[in-house]
Amino acid sequence: xxxxxxxxxxxxxxxxxxxxxxxxxxxxxxxGPAGLTAALFNxxxxxxxxxxxxxxNGGQAAITDLIENYPGFPEGxxxxxxxxxxxxxxxxxxxxxxxxxxxxxxxxxxxxxxxxNQSKYRAKAVIIASGASPRMLGCPGxxxxxxxxxxxxxxxxxxxxxxxxxxxxxxxxxAVEEAVYLTKFADKVTLVHRRQELRAAKVAQERAxxxxxxxxxxxxxxxxxxxxxxxxxxxxxxxxxGERREMFVDGVFVYAGLExxxxxxxxxxxLDEKGNILTDENMxxxxxxxxxxxxxxxxxxRQVLTAASDGAIAAFHAERYIESQFYGS
Amino acid sequence: xxxxxKDNFEQEVINSNxxxxxxxxxxxxxxxxxxxxxxxxxxEAYKDKVKLVKVNSxxxxxxxxxxxxxxxPSFLAFKNGKExxxxxxxxxxxxxIEELIKSIA
Numbered sequence: 001x002x003x004x005x006x007x008x009x010x011x012x013x014x015x016x017x018x019x020x021x022x023x024x025x026x027x028x029x030x031x032g033p034a035g036l037t038a039a040l041f042n043x044x045x046x047x048x049x050x051x052x053x054x055x056x057n058g059g060q061a062a063i064t065d066l067i068e069n070y071p072g073f074p075e076g077x078x079x080x081x082x083x084x085x086x087x088x089x090x091x092x093x094x095x096x097x098x099x100x101x102x103x104x105x106x107x108x109x110x111x112x113x114x115x116x117n118q119s120k121y122r123a124k125a126v127i128i129a130s131g132a133s134p135r136m137l138g139c140p141g142x143x144x145x146x147x148x149x150x151x152x153x154x155x156x157x158x159x160x161x162x163x164x165x166x167x168x169x170x171x172x173x174x175a176v177e178e179a180v181y182l183t184k185f186a187d188k189v190t191l192v193h194r195r196q197e198l199r200a201a202k203v204a205q206e207r208a209x210x211x212x213x214x215x216x217x218x219x220x221x222x223x224x225x226x227x228x229x230x231x232x233x234x235x236x237x238x239x240x241x242g243e244r245r246e247m248f249v250d251g252v253f254v255y256a257g258l259e260x261x262x263x264x265x266x267x268x269x270x271l272d273e274k275g276n277i278l279t280d281e282n283m284x285x286x287x288x289x290x291x292x293x294x295x296x297x298x299x300x301x302r303q304v305l306t307a308a309s310d311g312a313i314a315a316f317h318a319e320r321y322i323e324s325q326f327y328g329s
Numbered sequence: 330x331x332x333x334x335k336d337n338f339e340q341e342v343i344n345s346n347x348x349x350x351x352x353x354x355x356x357x358x359x360x361x362x363x364x365x366x367x368x369x370x371x372x373e374a375y376k377d378k379v380k381l382v383k384v385n386s387x388x389x390x391x392x393x394x395x396x397x398x399x400x401x402p403s404f405l406a407f408k409n410g411k412e413x414x415x416x417x418x419x420x421x422x423x424x425x426i427e428e429l430i431k432s433i434a
Contacts, residue, residue, distance in 0.1 A: 054422050056363025063359050063419055080359040099367065101422055117424060133420065147400035147417025156358040156401040156419055159386070160393065229397050251399070 024050045026318050027114050027123040028095075029102050030261075032059020033304045034294025035129035036086040037311030038318075042127075043093035045319050050121055051090065052114065054101040058083030059131045060258075060295070061304045063153045064174075065181040069201075070304050080155070082304070102130065105265045105290070110325060112289055124326055125289045125318040128265060128277060129311060132258035132295040132302075137169060141225030142254075149231025149251045154178040161186045161251050167234060168192070169222055170255035176200035176208050178255060183213040190247070191216045194239055225252055260296045272298050283314035289325065291318050330372045333382045335392045341382055343410040348433040350426075351405045352383040353393065358401040360419040367423045371430060378434040406433045 026042045028035045031053035042049040053059075061067065064079030073082070090097070100116035105126065107113075112126040134152040136142055142150055151157040158181065166186045168179040171193035177200065179191050191208065196218050198205050208214050217236065223244065224235040233248045260275045270278045270286040276298035283291045293310035295302050333341050333351065342349045352368050354361035365383070372381035386393050386401060396405065396412070403417040406429055416429055 055360060055420065058359060058363075062363075080357070080362075083359075099423060101424060147403055147415070148397055149399055151400050153358070153360070153401075153419040156355065156360065157399065159355065159357070160390075160399045162390070230399060 022050070022119065022121045024048045024096075024121060024123040025322055026050070026125050026127060026315070027052065027112070027121055028127045028129055029053075029114060030059065030129035030131050030294065030296070031057045031087070031097065032129060032131045032294060032307060033061050033083065033086060034131070034296075034307035034311040034314075035059070035127070036083070036090050037308040038127045038129060038293055038315040039090045039095040039097075039311075040086070040093060041312050041315035042319060043090060043095035045315075047319060047322070049095040050123070051095050051097045052100055052102055052116060052121070053097070054099065056099060057087040057097075061307075063155050064304075065155050065178065067304055068203075078155075079304075086308075102264050105268050107268070107287065110289070112287075124322045125291065127283075127311070127314045127318055128262075128269070128285070128290065128292040128296055129294045129307075129314075130261040130264070130296050132260045134254060135257040135259045137222055137254055137256055139222050139224055141227075141231075142252075145225055145227060145231045145252075148229065149227060150225060151251060151253050152255075154181050154253055157251075157253075158182050158185045163187050164250035165248070166190070166251040166253060167222070167247070167249050168253045168255060170257065171195060171198040171200065172255065172257065173200045173204060175255035176204040178253060179214055180204070180207045180211060182253065183211055186251075187213065189214050190249070192220050192222065192236060193218060194221050195219065222252065258295060258302070262296055274298075281313075282317045283310055284317060289318075289321055330369055330381050330383050333384050334389050338384075338392060341380075342407050345380055345407070345410075347378065347380045349380045349382060349407040350430055350433070351407065352381065353386050353398050353401055353403040353405070354383060355386040355401050357387075358419075360421070361402040364402055364421065364423060364426070368426060371423070371427055375430050375434060379430050381430070404429055408433055 025047035028051045039051040061079040062083045066076045068076040104115040165188045220236045223237045277292040291314035293314040294307035406414040
């Protein structure tokens with residue numbers, strides 16, 4: 001592939017030493033399961049591949065306690081172990097990895113440029129796998145008590161709540177699974193959900209229902225979190241009756257859904273009203289040479305497995321695109 | 330970076346002549362483990378101005394409670410033995426940590 005290509009204008013310019021720009025075949029933004037899988041596929045195809053993540057490896061999966069629905073691990077595997085293995089596999093095939101914060105995606109003729117807080121990187125194709133972040137509750141006290149009783153990561157902070165009384169907010173898989181995990185430490189875990197039924201998988205629901213340490217409060221939202229040096233109480237509001245109640249708790253774990261990390265491509269790539277990137281079934285966005293994979297996409301099933309699958313599909317089509325666009329006859 | 334615990338906290342942090350940043354981490358906190366090697370590098374780069382130390386929260390629960398650290402990773406900045414600033418959360422970036430170091434350097 002390298003032999004066939006003609007030297008393009010940018011490369012010629014750089015050879016003169018006038019500018020330096022870091023050039024790649026593919027840039028993958030995000031090193032969660034989607035990004036790591038895309039990096040694995042592209043690096044195995046001998047494409048010059050760069051993977052950029054602002055934190056490190058693993059994304060949300062890295063802070064998940066136990067993953068039981070990723071095939072091949074009959075006993076389940078912790079999210080941190082699984083994503084470390086994924087990262088090792090990527091390293092073996094030689095993808096480059098850097099820790100920088102992406103700020104912008106630019107289109108320069110047939111090239112795609114990713115601007116970070118430190119540099120600029122240019123590639124023939126870009127795969128956006130920047131994932132999603134926990135949605136905040138947006139109630140008073142949430143930000144003030146972050147790290148002092150408000151948490152978004154049970155595996156990070158659970159152990160601080162030995163013998164205590166905590167709330168978990170949400171009704172999806174993450175909320176219910178992490179509520180069960182937190183009973184390892186806490187004396188009492190109260191799940192607060194704004195609806196009347198949980199959305200989590202049935203297995204997880206059963207574990208929550210049969211766990212003597214877990215109580216569930218339905219139809220309710222957190223209106224306020226307060227305390228002195230750490231969280232002491234919350235005000236819950238029943239969304240049906242409007243009734244409010246005060247509860248004394250030591251901690252609040254928030255699993256109230258996700259926000260796609262797509263602000264940095266807004267105006268460049270087409271998003272839906274919630275900020276999810278729109279793609280076709282080949283993970284192509286509306287921009288040629290730009291793909292999206294994993295939780296940042298509009299999709300229904302957000303799992304490690306489907307993120308990995310998206311990553312593979314995006315990598316495959318990015319490679320085909322590069323071949324036809326840059327090396328085709 | 331030296332490991333600090335309840336026994337040497339006073340000596341290494343409170344009585345330090347230089348400003349100190351304490352990195353609270355834990356073995357099951359993946360974001361903490363991702364950050365640690367990068368924080369080690371910053372520790373080397375800023376060693377003339379700021380001292381960086383780390384506390385394994387798993388073996389130092391009491392120290393954490395005393396300092397009201399209840400979330401990981403957390404970075405506490407001390408100047409003249411007093412806490413002047415802290416940042417916390419699993420989405421902390423190395424850039425934010427470097428800014429914290431610069432702010433007390």
